[in-house]
Amino acid sequence: MHIAISGATGFVGRRLAGELTAEGHSILKLGRGANGAGQRRWDPVAGEPDLQIAPPLDAIVHLAGEPVSQRWNDDVKRRIRDSRVLGTRNLVGAIGKLAVKPRVLVSASAVGLYGERGDQILDERAAPASGFLADVCREWEEEADKAAAFGVRVVKIRIGLVLGKDGGALAKMLLPFRLGLGAKLGDGSQWMSWIHLDDLTGMMRYALSHEAVHGAWNGVAPNPVTNAVFTQELAAAVHRPAWFAAPRFLIEMGAGEMAQILFFSQRCAPAAALEAGFRFRYPELGGALRAVVS
Numbered sequence: 001m002h003i004a005i006s007g008a009t010g011f012v013g014r015r016l017a018g019e020l021t022a023e024g025h026s027i028l029k030l031g032r033g034a035n036g037a038g039q040r041r042w043d044p045v046a047g048e049p050d051l052q053i054a055p056p057l058d059a060i061v062h063l064a065g066e067p068v069s070q071r072w073n074d075d076v077k078r079r080i081r082d083s084r085v086l087g088t089r090n091l092v093g094a095i096g097k098l099a100v101k102p103r104v105l106v107s108a109s110a111v112g113l114y115g116e117r118g119d120q121i122l123d124e125r126a127a128p129a130s131g132f133l134a135d136v137c138r139e140w141e142e143e144a145d146k147a148a149a150f151g152v153r154v155v156k157i158r159i160g161l162v163l164g165k166d167g168g169a170l171a172k173m174l175l176p177f178r179l180g181l182g183a184k185l186g187d188g189s190q191w192m193s194w195i196h197l198d199d200l201t202g203m204m205r206y207a208l209s210h211e212a213v214h215g216a217w218n219g220v221a222p223n224p225v226t227n228a229v230f231t232q233e234l235a236a237a238v239h240r241p242a243w244f245a246a247p248r249f250l251i252e253m254g255a256g257e258m259a260q261i262l263f264f265s266q267r268c269a270p271a272a273a274l275e276a277g278f279r280f281r282y283p284e285l286g287g288a289l290r291a292v293v294s
C-alpha cells in the first residue's frame, strides 16, 4: 500500500513508519520539517497538505499534534487544539479534493475524551466528557469522521499511556524509579489505561488491513491498573522499591492544569479491538514494562 503518515517523526509515528516500511509498504511522511524523498512538507495548522501524488494514496495515518504533557497556558492550549482540530480539518479537506481517495484514514485520538470517570469501566460506547482535553478529543474525532462523506473508512484510536523504549511518558519516569525515588501520585487510586507501543502500532496496522474495522477503538491494553499498582509494577520492573507518595497539591502547583492528565481516572476497555479479533502481545502490565525496561 502507499500510506501517508503525519507525525511520522514522533514517538509512535517513527515506530509505525519503520514497521510498515519493513512490511513492504511505501510511506509518504507528512511533517513540518519534511524535506526530501518520501516526505512532503505540511504544517497542519497552516493549510491543507498536498496529497496529489503518484501512485495515489491507499491510506493515511494521522498522528500529528502539539505535545500535551507540558505546562498549559492559553497559547499552549491553542496549539494543542488547533494542531489537532484544524489540522484534521485541513487533512480531510485535502482528501475531499483528490480524484482517487484513500480507502482508509486511521486517526489518533486519546482516552482524555472520557475525562474523570472514577472506577467506571469505559468501552467505546461510553459518553465523552466535557472540559478542555475531552472537548479537543471530541472535536478532533468529529473532523476525522467527516472523511466518511468521501467514502473513506475512518478509524479513530483513543490512545492511552503508550509504553515504549526511547520516548513517551515512561522515558521521563524511568530515572526516578531507577534511583529508587518512584512514587505513586496522590493516593494512587486513579485508573491508568496503558498500552505497549508494539500493540498500538499493531492496532494501527490491523486497522489499515482489515476492511471491516471502522469507528472508534480504545487504544489500550485489556488490563488497566490504578496508579498505585502501576507504581509498584514499574518499581519491580527496575528492581527498586517505591515507598513514596507525591502529594497531589504539590504536583498541581508544579504542573498546573495539565496535572489532570496524571489524576483523571480512566479505566478503559479495548472492547472494539477484542471483538474485531485483535490479539494483544502485552495484555499484562508486568510483561509490557519488563519488555520496555530490559
Ligand SMILES: NC(=O)c1ccc[n+]([C@@H]2O[C@H](COP(=O)([O-])OP(=O)(O)OC[C@H]3O[C@@H](n4cnc5c(N)ncnc54)[C@H](OP(=O)(O)O)[C@@H]3O)[C@@H](O)[C@H]2O)c1
Pocket: 006, 007, 008, 009, 010, 011, 012, 013, 030, 031, 032, 033, 034, 043, 044, 045, 063, 064, 065, 066, 067, 068, 079, 083, 087, 108, 109, 110, 111, 159, 160, 161, 162, 163, 168, 169
Ligand atoms: N504517546 C502517548 O502516550 C499518547 C497518548 C494519547 C494520545 N497520543 C496521541 O497520539 C499521537 C502521536 O503521539 P506521539 O507520542 O507519537 O506524539 P509526539 O512524539 O509528540 O509526535 C507528534 C508529532 O506531531 C507533530 N507536531 C508536534 N507539534 C505540532 C504542532 N504544534 N503542530 C503540528 N504538528 C505538530 C510532530 O511532527 P513534525 O514535527 O514532523 O511535524 C511530532 O513528531 C498524538 O496526536 C498524541 O496526542 C499519544
